[in-house]
Amino acid sequence: MGNLLTAPIAVDSSEDRTMILNMGPQHPSTHGVLRLVLEIDGEVVVRVAPDIGFLHTGIEKTCEAKFYQQVVPLTDRIDYISPMHNNLCYCLAVEKLLQLEIPERAQWLRVMMSELTRLNSHLVWLGTHAMDIGALTVFLYCFREREQILRLFDDLAGQRMMTSYFRIGGVSLEPPLDFFGRLRAFLKTLPEKIDEYENLLTGNRIFINRTKGVGLLSREDAISLGVTGPPLRASGVDWDLRRDMPYSGYEKFQFKVPVSTDCDVWARYVLRVQEMRESIKIATQALDGLPEGPIKADAPKIVLPDREAMKTQMEALIHHFKIVTEGFAVPAGEVYQAIESSRGEMGYYVVSDGTAKPYRVHMRNPTFATLQAIEKMCVGRLIADVVAAIGSIDIVLGEIDR
């Protein structure tokens, strides 16, 4: 490893050739508040030291003071670009602790919404990444389609971004009547729109020159540095949790996992665009095959009753009161549940001591680990390539700092 990620870069560097450049925390291309301390020789990067924590809000500590069901809205706020992945991962972890079976319709809805979230997240990534590199138009196009997804979320859950749609035991609401029709129409038009973005970027010489051969990360480095998701697959590792360790019924869906051995920013771009096309396929399969049935598990002591039942049945009212005021006890134990989020492996490590509040919730967020690879990607390259490399790992500081 040499001197990677070691001691802080001192301003009075003994090497007179190099100088220190502060990039961020307010640099527009650092996607949030990331500070990179660059040691540069002319315009060539010699060392990179990421400085994070500007968005730290202590969510893990806050979780310990909440009931299990009250943690769900907190998880939205960790990665605000793909909130439903956080919801899903947390709910799956608690359901594993409870050994709770989820009805099939809820599982399929979860898959459908997860893929829609992935599309949403990749659209934001594509727009901002292209904008960082100088292709401004793509941003406007991507946000046009993202707006449609957010409106669908709004109709579904009553919130555009912080949906909290997945709950422990199922999903919160049955989708409104015209929802599936609108979703189908949207999914039908999306491939053409992706063609549009590709027309703007894939043959664009400036974009190719800015991305091909930039931000190289070898297969060995990717594995040893904990890189997951599209950057890992772009480095030639054929690994996708949706296919290899399926959760929430993903084993019932057919999709391809794009892999590349180019290891550069370009490969990560190509992979994510292909992933968007696969996500459309998965979401369409979920629409076509969506089973009928309940959307919440039959567990009255854990899942809140229907409004109707609560107002007409004594038992339902008691359960409602008890869940809201006392929460529900979760058997002692520890679980680690991982899902493939838009950025890579998202994992929730939940420890229960048998009470109604989680003893410990730890989020393993993908870009926290992937950020460690930034030095490997940038050393020996120009400062401008740092911007391309940051964009290519699809960094979200909310999930890094928590």
Place this chain on the structure above:
Amino acid sequence: MGLVTETDENRDAVLAAHADHRAIAALTQHLPGAIQNAKYDRGELTLTIARESIIAACKTVQAAGYNFLVDVSGVDWYPNQPRFQISYHILSHSLKQRIRLAVRVGEGDPSVDSITGVWPAANFYEREVFDLFGVRFGGHPNMRRILLPEDFQGNPLRKDFPVEGYR
């Protein structure tokens, strides 16, 4: 509460029931005695490793095919002793299997060897545990706070640190 109540019979029963598990087979062969505790719960294997053997244990499971370090995190079992548990989540791409190694660390000397030499990915995670729990990782190349400011007092994820208000 927690892992402290488990006994040696428990451990031996779990080890015997999963003797063909790759991680257990490798650890019992190469590092006999290093496994202090074993738990198989909800489909997840947790092996508690003696504190001084964690680097050797990581190298052993890495050689056995568990090639990817996913996560390092801490749990504070206050007021139980030993107080801290450091959990290492390790994944095998080829076996499609996860294991959890755990190390218990006492309050008097909250430190454990860093595994950054085995998996450089542990770097940020160990800094995070150091930052939020105050457990030191010996041999870590840059043992400084990562999320909180350098001048912050205390370790917020310790159970005796209040969620709100003043300390």
